Amino acid sequence: MTALPETTELVDPVPGAAAPHLPDQRGVDTVQLLTPEGDRVEHPDYSLDISDEELRALYRDLVLVRRWDAEATALQRQGELGIWASLLGQEAAQVGAGRALADTDTAFPTYREHGVAWTRGVDPLHVMSLFRGVDNGGWDPVATGFNLYTIVIGSQCLHATGYAMGVQRDGAEQAVLAFLGDGATSQGEVNEAMIWAASFAAPVVFFCQNNQYAISVPLERQSRVPLYQRAAGFGFPGVRVDGNDVLAVLAVTRAALQAAREGQGPTFIEAFTYRMGAHTTSDDPTRYRLASELEEWKLRDPIARVKAYLSRSGAAEPQFFDDVEAEADELAVRIRRGTVEMPDPAPTEMFDHVHAEQTPELAAQRAEFVAYRASFEEEQ
Amino acid sequence: MTALPETTELVDPVPGAAAPHLPDQRGVDTVQLLTPEGDRVEHPDYSLDISDEELRALYRDLVLVRRWDAEATALQRQGELGIWASLLGQEAAQVGAGRALADTDTAFPTYREHGVAWTRGVDPLHVMSLFRGVDNGGWDPVATGFNLYTIVIGSQCLHATGYAMGVQRDGAEQAVLAFLGDGATSQGEVNEAMIWAASFAAPVVFFCQNNQYAISVPLERQSRVPLYQRAAGFGFPGVRVDGNDVLAVLAVTRAALQAAREGQGPTFIEAFTYRMGAHTTSDDPTRYRLASELEEWKLRDPIARVKAYLSRSGAAEPQFFDDVEAEADELAVRIRRGTVEMPDPAPTEMFDHVHAEQTPELAAQRAEFVAYRASFEEEQ
Amino acid sequence: MTETLTIGKALNLGLRRAMEDDAKVVLMGEDIGKLGGVFRITDGLQKDFGEARVVDTPLAEAGILGTAVGLAMRGYRPVCEIQFDGFVFPAYNQIVTQVAKLHARSKGRLPMPIVIRIPMGGGIGAVEHHSESPEAYFAHTAGLKVVAVSNPVDAYWGIQQAIAAPDPIVFLEPKRRYWEKAEVDTDATPDPLFASRVVRGGDDVTVLAYGPMVKTALQAADAAAEEGRSLEVIDLRTLSPLDLDPVIASVRRTGRCVVVHEAPTSLGPGAEIAARITESCFHSLEAPVLRVGGYDTPYPPSKLEEEYLPDLDRVLDAVDRSMEF
Amino acid sequence: MTETLTIGKALNLGLRRAMEDDAKVVLMGEDIGKLGGVFRITDGLQKDFGEARVVDTPLAEAGILGTAVGLAMRGYRPVCEIQFDGFVFPAYNQIVTQVAKLHARSKGRLPMPIVIRIPMGGGIGAVEHHSESPEAYFAHTAGLKVVAVSNPVDAYWGIQQAIAAPDPIVFLEPKRRYWEKAEVDTDATPDPLFASRVVRGGDDVTVLAYGPMVKTALQAADAAAEEGRSLEVIDLRTLSPLDLDPVIASVRRTGRCVVVHEAPTSLGPGAEIAARITESCFHSLEAPVLRVGGYDTPYPPSKLEEEYLPDLDRVLDAVDRSMEF
């Protein structure tokens, strides 16, 4: 009989009783290399040798993606985007994971990985176009090694696993990084992906941003034990990392990707973090969570701790921070301008990519559509 | 980081390499109360206080369901059944699990649980009617507490979990037993069922007959670690029992069901056993498994060990064994006769149970059908 | 009593009534508790009926439907909310192979009174998968019934009737019309659930619609009237079973028929309706039944959705083509 | 070279050719390795091409299709076997929301050359879920193409053409006809994949069928001929796209049309075909297009399947009704 791991805290499950909120799972075996206060700490399994320059680059990433995110939220409020899924609070998880990837690796995001997109060199405007309703993401998934956003929860985990099986067949030393949320861990397809990855020892790493909520539903509804423990049941390692610690995320993800490249199969990473904003701009989190929770998490801000460390250790001059701010302002301007000026797609676009070989039927529908639209222009 | 359990044996996963066959997982932490030689042994966690009379009753169950199974296989060969899914080798797992149920409990079978059906008082002919193509199972699932067979792999696990949520809402001291195979553990829905059961602490026990194969596919394709370990990843206990030991199965299942009734939530039981026959009468196992494997498992026959114990311990007289044989012969005759004489369903049956309230459309189709058929009779 | 209600609020009230009437009614879905659902259709219900009756589920649609089956077997009446139309597919196996078939499989011994609520259709400027019209997938499935409401009155009564009905029902809600208002007389005797309804009389062409397109059809009828054309508009209300008697009576009179829906045209509900009306009204038809539907493409990015969705002009265009045929 | 092949063997040979032609072709499915599939369609292929190219998968259909998507993104050409028609539904989400949409989503940047092989239909005396005809669910889905073969020649070429084609294709195999034989000239130039074909000329009524029902339609034509009625039989071969030009030409001549399929009639492929033919041939039709399909019930237990399935007599009955209309 498998005893439950000692860290398990079962929560009173009587239906009708309020789901007890956010059991304190934070003490659990979490990899941390930089404390919320900005102190470097060591971890027996994960060390990180990192130059000041690299540290500054990570800081820059964090600040720029946060600024992008803020600008996008503002643009949505002004009606320039249909919706926006904010990454606020999850910058370290995303930048750390993204920067752990080698150029030849491939990432499979959800709909919230703007920070990872950034690290892959995706133009933010190509992400904005999706949320503006211009297309479903304008970047090239092949050229960037960053797949398109997947909105159906969890489906991308199987794609990532299949892609990794292809990597295996090609004999390539590459790894695949599949992103998912805490809520996604309940989807059958996600569990199938883990089963497949284990069965074929596919070079895929599952990177779960446990931001404590699936929209309004707290983690306890999805799992009563820490999520990283799921993996052992499928026969591969799971690890929890402080998701607000960009160094720890980088180190843990790097190690897992390297293991995958070396044929050691999958790893499940639970990045323990928090969604500081609403689920999306359509959401109202005051309905389901307490302000006090937010306050608590503010103390663990992913950017503040890097700034503290950079300043305190002398790895960055004050000027550096100003420069990054200035760059962020420029980025925001570029994003704003690019978004507002983004042309609408050609109406015929919707017919043109349905198939690689368009069917005569669809060609006929397209022709009718064109003629129908033209009839209005004639009228005028 | 969760270390893999010590019992884990990872198997070389390079694609293209032959899947190594049947890693020796049998030493793993398996609950056994009666050895293949028929010796009673003790287990620290599971004891079983059982009278001679109960032991004889279990023996009788085992023999009768095996005879039923043999007769059904023969009837299929003679064209009286469309197909038959044999339970040969799995009698102890099924009888042990079935006899662990209280009258007020409810079982959700796959398509192979004839032995459980037997323990629930289901008339074997009501099972035969399904395999003959007369109906989809003629028994009353409510009256028997034995649900209809579910052929879509794993779907019944969610039904069982939902039913258990109903039990919970009713405040009833009842448990639910969901059957599944080793192959089924890969289905998303099965994993979702475990997630739900854990989330709601539903009074459901997952009883997995690991008979080593999903048709031709050996266990290693579904999981590289013992299946019972899956449960811990979802936050509830898993246990492996010798599935050919009716006493161990009875004891372990009883304990799990009782825990469920008492509000302690789900348990996963892996009954380690072997499918001695073909997957179904349509299958040809010589294509994918070695005769030697079968020989090895013959030594662990679930009936022989009970017989050995009963004889040796004096719990049964020789006459008892003869009586059971005679009863088995009678049962076989009854099953044969009942099957061969089973009337075909009325052709209009197919329209009559589609809805509780038949739609006018379907009523019209039915009327047309009746008129159409009548037109042939007129012609003659 | 008469109240002015939006469709969303009418559903909310209807659910509340159903839960008061029958303690076995259990709502299940993602975010339907504290949040009240992303469209607030279940607003306040968990607070009043508790977590055992308004269940925030794990994020798994197969899980919702599969456990609903088990609850139904235990005597409950589950009402499942699918958050958006495009997310019903993970539950498709349970719906098609279990929910739809269990009554037949058990020869009626297992009741399956499950309601699957789906906000359907486009027009809200959403991202991918949030604007689908999957009704044909269900209407083609034997054992399911499919209802599509178009207005607050039918929303209020329809949800209660669907919950009280003994069979599994896919209950489609016109997402982009959630905020449309009407007077609802909560003491009235409702129309039957599985019946279509003439919502505007007319003589020239019979226009059929359901759910969100009923309003569009009525707008078209208004516009046509200005040009001296008289359209009869029928709200189908139910897609399976189809109640075509009023339609056939109408088409026998008008000789012309146009069906409107958002779902892709090929094998959309309009195909079945056209086939049946042609069978029933062959000698009355002056023109083939014409269909105005979504194009046979994935639902496009929202900047193009107005091009994709049938609108007043496309209905009128079809009316013209029918008249000129 | 000309060989006498069953449909099953023709598929096996066609798969072998496709694998020889393109090293990126990977077969995936349950029991397709050592066992060769429950219908032995992949017999011997794992032995010859290895386990990396003929993959026995875990028991999870969503897993099969979902990983196939990833393999396709990586440049592979996955050919997925679904063991029986009734088991495709766990994969439905992947098929409808991913496989069908990824080409459009990525504006053509992500190739999706996936073939989904499904043994379809009834008539083999099987238990529940083993006799379904789910083609309408796919034909209604934009982004998918749907092919249904009826004979060894089309099986041999069709599977190769489908694998070589750049778009996702649901490839339906007429399960109960797997053992039917014909001469296959493996040097011939095959007909295009997405084209229907007149398989028997005639003047009185046009009969349309595909997959397993083509043989039934031909039997009906034989029987009708004895009564002096001349049926033109068209094998549709492809359901999406529908190639209706030969059908329209035929119906303009005969004025009468009957569509035959096993799928439930309501919203079955016949609905779309009837609607379109009526639009195209309105003035030529002497009778409405009539449909002979499965009833709107779950597929019945096998003792009743002969009552459920369209057969020669039901086709002739529809022909009579068409002629007498």
Ligand SMILES: Cc1ncc(C[n+]2csc(CCOP(=O)(O)OP(=O)(O)O)c2C)c(N)n1
């Ligand atoms: C299959 C499916 N069901 C429902 C939804 C609606 N939905 C969008 S995001 C979301 C919550 C996801 O939670 P989580 O996985 O924790 O990711 P997060 O949004 O927190 O990053 C839900 C339910 C969806 N997109 N797909």
Ligand SMILES: Cc1ncc(C[n+]2csc(CCOP(=O)(O)OP(=O)(O)O)c2C)c(N)n1
């Ligand atoms: C969803 C689904 N896919 C495929 C099948 C075909 N099938 C029937 S039994 C079986 C193997 C099941 O293996 P396992 O779960 O180990 O149970 P066992 O038959 O060994 O008892 C398969 C693949 C099915 N019934 N349902």
Ligand SMILES: [Mg+2]
């Ligand atoms: Mg989350």
Ligand SMILES: [Mg+2]
């Ligand atoms: Mg098995």
